[in-house]
Amino acid sequence: MIQLRLGRRLEALRDHLHAFAADELRPRARAADLTGRVEPEVIARLGALAGERSEVLSEAAEPGEDGARADGMVAVVAAEELAWGDAAMILNIPGPGLAGPSIAGSGTPEQKERFLDRVFDGTAPRFGALAVTEAQAGSDVSNVQTTALLDGDGWVLSGTKVFCTNGARADVLVVNATLDVAAGRSGQKLFVVLKGTPGMRVGKIERKLGLTASETAELVFDGCRLPFDHLVGGEAALAAPSGFKGTMRAFDASRPGVAAMALGIGRAAFEYAAAWSATEIPAHSRRRPLVEARLGAVERELAAARVLCRRAAWMADHRIANSKEASMAKAYAPRVALAACVSAIEIMGPEGSSREHLVEKWFRDIKVYDIFEGTGQIQRVIIGRHILGRLE
Ligand SMILES: Cc1cc2nc3c(=O)[nH]c(=O)nc-3n(C[C@H](O)[C@H](O)[C@H](O)COP(=O)(O)OP(=O)(O)OC[C@H]3O[C@@H](n4cnc5c(N)ncnc54)[C@H](O)[C@@H]3O)c2cc1C
Numbered sequence: 001m002i003q004l005r006l007g008r009r010l011e012a013l014r015d016h017l018h019a020f021a022a023d024e025l026r027p028r029a030r031a032a033d034l035t036g037r038v039e040p041e042v043i044a045r046l047g048a049l050a051g052e053r054s055e056v057l058s059e060a061a062e063p064g065e066d067g068a069r070a071d072g073m074v075a076v077v078a079a080e081e082l083a084w085g086d087a088a089m090i091l092n093i094p095g096p097g098l099a100g101p102s103i104a105g106s107g108t109p110e111q112k113e114r115f116l117d118r119v120f121d122g123t124a125p126r127f128g129a130l131a132v133t134e135a136q137a138g139s140d141v142s143n144v145q146t147t148a149l150l151d152g153d154g155w156v157l158s159g160t161k162v163f164c165t166n167g168a169r170a171d172v173l174v175v176n177a178t179l180d181v182a183a184g185r186s187g188q189k190l191f192v193v194l195k196g197t198p199g200m201r202v203g204k205i206e207r208k209l210g211l212t213a214s215e216t217a218e219l220v221f222d223g224c225r226l227p228f229d230h231l232v233g234g235e236a237a238l239a240a241p242s243g244f245k246g247t248m249r250a251f252d253a254s255r256p257g258v259a260a261m262a263l264g265i266g267r268a269a270f271e272y273a274a275a276w277s278a279t280e281i282p283a284h285s286r287r288r289p290l291v292e293a294r295l296g297a298v299e300r301e302l303a304a305a306r307v308l309c310r311r312a313a314w315m316a317d318h319r320i321a322n323s324k325e326a327s328m329a330k331a332y333a334p335r336v337a338l339a340a341c342v343s344a345i346e347i348m349g350p351e352g353s354s355r356e357h358l359v360e361k362w363f364r365d366i367k368v369y370d371i372f373e374g375t376g377q378i379q380r381v382i383i384g385r386h387i388l389g390r391l392e
Helices: 007-035 040-050 055-060 071-086 099-106 109-119 181-187 243-280 288-317 323-353 359-369 376-391
Strands: 128-131 147-151 154-165 172-178 188-194 200-205 216-227
Touching: 007 040, 007 055, 007 071, 007 359, 055 071, 071 243, 071 288, 099 109, 099 128, 099 172, 099 188, 099 243, 109 172, 109 188, 128 154, 154 172, 154 188, 172 181, 172 216, 181 188, 188 216, 243 288, 243 323, 243 359, 288 323, 323 359, 323 376
Parallel strands: 128 172, 147 172
Antiparallel strands: 147 154, 154 216, 172 188, 200 216
């Protein structure tokens, strides 16, 4: 039976990460937003927190009574708490990032060891990234035009990827490219490109509405040569139906966590507005009942989003197909978190738009969460397909 209660170990993890978020992230959030950078010592601390050495993280994921590891639950609990601290700074956590699920889910055992260990070699903060989006292929991943041609004993990658989180500094980059543009999604495969590979260069760095402390890059591949064994899944991947499925599997694994980050931003705005209201709106004020009703509605929606995130994560941990549930969490959480930010700004009146408070920053940050990892509209399309597919 589905278990949404956290249990002792996950509660300890949540409390540990909450203290980190409150002490290390929240106080630095405004400076990071204004400068667009996260101090190297904070990156090092984020790395130590997420790395293998963090006993709390690995302990929390150990198999429970039903024998399943709780890695997905750990991810959603951690994402909510850390994003409550600052959602932009945590996109600077060293580690495999979005390259992780692609390599872990579709790579050969040798590739998992070689490429994932490279990100965890412990010598310096290292990053992974996933480059799928192109100017004409965001929601419609089947329209990817970046090509991978077999040439002698290796591959030649050509094309341009846009809006890649941590793309400029990625040590291990997973790129979605096609062997045959005319074949649409069935021609696509995943490739690993290591930092410094000739033929790959960083284009523009985006200046964004929100999440300004997270780097988002354009990446250009111009005759970029890769060894044959950088094809994710190895030779067997050539016979497999498509790398597109690998990309989608990776999204099923990562969407609950991304949704939980959105939830963390919404909760931050909700708690801030509630605390502000408690001190700034007198108990006898005629505004008070209206604000109470509004806060009540926001809390209810955030609680529902938390259930959706945990359900999708629990299913992943129990090896139950969770594509629809991951999309439900991703469709819902950013939307209600955006509503929480709007409510916070409106409850606080003009002060809500002031840089004296973080509420206006959360409002800018949250919008992006409704865009990346598949927009809200696309999640609703996926859910609809599952519903009708079941009836066919
Ligand atoms: C800050 C940031 C970081 C990102 N990081 C990464 C990353 O690390 N790696 C990566 O590969 N990409 C990344 N992206 C790209 C992101 O995943 C895409 O922007 C997203 O998938 C949407 O694609 P698009 O921008 O091409 O929009 P489009 O696909 O052009 O969509 C435009 C609008 O049309 C709507 N729409 C499109 N098709 C449909 C449909 N069939 N039905 C209903 N509505 C539809 C969309 O919902 C959207 O509102 C990032 C984006 C941002 C903003």
